[in-house]
């Protein structure tokens with residue numbers, strides 16, 4: 302075969318990196334596999350000996366195969382795996398037994414069967430600042446940094462991964478400050494703008510350029526001599542009222558003396574099955590499909606949050622012992638996974654996370670194991686997870702009831718660190734599909750581990766340890782494990798005004814003005 306020389310133009314890299322053409326001899330590397338999500342899923346089924354998956358139920362209640370919403374049918378196997386009994390059947394009664402025996406057992410099962418393992422060869426990330434800007438958010442002066450975490454791809458240069466994040470720190474308080482890592486889309490909140498005289502120069506040059514490209518424009522500009530094509534956006538409003546519970550969560554955090562960081566999950570790993578041979582998962586597999594125990598997207602996104610935390614540990618303006626992680630929906634699942642596996646995270650806010658997040662896998666209410674395994678969402682999980690939706694397989698059919706672990710144990714892995722489970726209401730769009738009740742039950746069932754480790758669970762001060770959910774707007778926030786269902790939709794924003802004081806109190810953080 303003739304030696305094939307691929308010219309890869311590293312345009313995705315910022316100019317501070319190698320803004321040049323680099324010749325990569327692609328014949329030196331295993332060829333990058335391109336597959337559709339269906340092909341990739343079929344490949345995994347073949348590796349697992351699965352011939353057929355049960356289809357997930359329909360989310361549309363008028364369809365004949367719609368999801369179950371009958372509570373009396375929702376618990377086919379009500380007995381949860383006992384979070385405080387070891388595989389050998391011993392009761393865990395001391396923190397030491399938890400840390401040395403039971404917790405590692407639970408981690409092993411989650412890695413093997415649900416979220417996958419982070420490979421040992423995952424390369425180093427080097428963080429570089431793309432933009433540093435002094436900005437104002439409302440009337441709060443902030444330091445904003447747009448940063449890129451470049452993953453070393455020297456072992457397989459056909460894939461590059463550049464983690465995209467923005468860090469925003471309040472400049473009017475004494476640091477170091479707590480920071481919340483939010484999974485979402487990073488933008489600089491209010492880029493500083495040129496002054497009016499500077500803008501005049503820019504406009505003059507811009508008009509010249511436009512007239513050069515189209516001389517007809519001169520007559521228009523002459524007709525409106527005071528017109529400037531580039532106008533100033535509204536500047537900082539020093540008279541803006543202080544943020545309240547209706548303000549964006551980021552403004553509430555800054556007002557409370559917290560920093561925040563927005564992290565783009567898609568810059569770590571694409572949110573689809575076709576992307577599994579690319580991104581950080583593809584890079585560690587040298588462009589080949591996954592094996593059954595390899596990590597899925599949720600674990601990869603959580604890994605990315607940990608790499609942000611690595612960076613925050615080097616930043617003297619940040620208190621890296623007080624870093625929270627947050628996300629909603631699929632990113633709520635990822636925030637929980639990040640917190641469960643990396644004990645450096647101080648706390649978590651898990652928004653409307655549903656199946657694959659806080660909701661019990663064993664429950665059959667709304668979204669089912671089959672929905673995650675059988676549809677366009679299987680890439681969130683390890684390949685092995687498909688086994689639990691198999692109707693025909695060399696290892697026999699299995700259901701969610703066969704999983705050796707369940708989500709109360711994922712919450713237990715967060716103990717005794719503060720863990721806040723948030724939902725909205727179906728009437729406003731936080732769909733029944735997400736099974737709020739199943740999440741509440743899991744949160745209650747995680748309680749004994751929080752108690753064992755000297756923290757308070759939902760029931761510590763009350764009789765809440767029942768299977769009925771507290772009314773909407775009644776937060777259970779007296780301990781390290783907290784629950785609150787707000788009366789909004791598929792978002793955690795309405796819970797920030799409760800989360801922030803709860804979190805600051807547990808961290809013993811008080812904002813001190815500079």
Ligand code: GCU
Pocket residue numbers: 629630631632653654655656657668672
């Ligand atoms: C779907 C999916 C959920 C997921 C949600 C989201 O509803 O079934 O599991 O949480 O999308 O991320 O928006």
